[in-house]
Amino acid sequence: MKQLVRFFSLGLLTAGIIMLGVVLISDNNKENNLSAEELIPIIEEEGYHVVSNDEYIAMTVNPNENKPEQNSDEADKNSDKEKSEKKDESKDKEKEVKETDDEQAKKDKKEDKKEDENKSYVLNVESGMPTSSISNLLEENGIIDKASDFTKYLEKHDYSLKVKAKETKVTSDMSYYELAQALMNY
Template sequence: MNNSIRAFAIGILFATGVTGCAYAFEGSKEVVIEEGQVLSYAEENSLVVLSKEEYDQLLPQLDDLKDETTAKESTEPEEDKSVEEEVTKEEKIEEEEKEEPKEEKKEEPKTYTLTIREGMLLHEATKELENAGIIDNAFSFNQYLEKNDKSKLVQIGTFELTTGLSYREVTAIITKNR
């Protein structure tokens, strides 16, 4: 028993020594990324690149906006209700606008099967819907889900969606009416 423990310990020490030597002789390989590569990556992925100075200039503005938002939320709860009413009115207007072109075009709606997998991000699913023509803008649909507290209710599964659905109808389908 004692010999087997001693042999195990020697094996661990030997493996550690070999790994340490390999790591020491390998050295660190620094990857040099050029500014052009960063800019092209940002452009391909619709990202914005800011210099440190620009970023530092925007931070105080962000803090001011956060302060204004919290001040408005705490002092004017009635205004929130009116904002919600405005959003509801805007949604109704959008739905009416969407219904009018349907009557004019009289095209058959296209069906799209959306599969939401475990671990899939919300913006990935909404981007698929935008690419399929189910929704016009993935970003605005994400905002709609956030405003209506539905973003965390999106369910895993396969959903049949057709073109011409309103945000509310799409939300009801992908949240399974939760």
């Protein structure tokens, strides 16, 4: 047993000496270590871009702006401006959705006037019922023309996850928007 411990300690001593030699030899090559200021021009010559942390954060917050030369104050101002523009865009999108829904409602009403039939149906939505099943029931009872279109509408406008389990009276003269609102209990 003593002999085994001696060989193990001799192996550790040998490994330590070898590692010390490698460290001492590699320290002599300090001339190849360049500072960050010296590396930037070399990296840019290769076609890469070098940005600071503040510039990187500003670019990730404002991905539409590709100006790494901005300082952090300008980036903050642009960030605030971008946020207000996004709020305006979301309001515009809501208006577009309502306008689209109104156009759809007018279209549905025109189609219903042609038929001169206004069908009504009491839809019983059960908990966990998929929107495709709801759309199929509405199509089967003559409330909507095409179940797949209504299902796509619900998913596109994020209504599919907001449908409440309840009984809802719906009519064929209701637009997709009105149907979705009725299904969501609004």
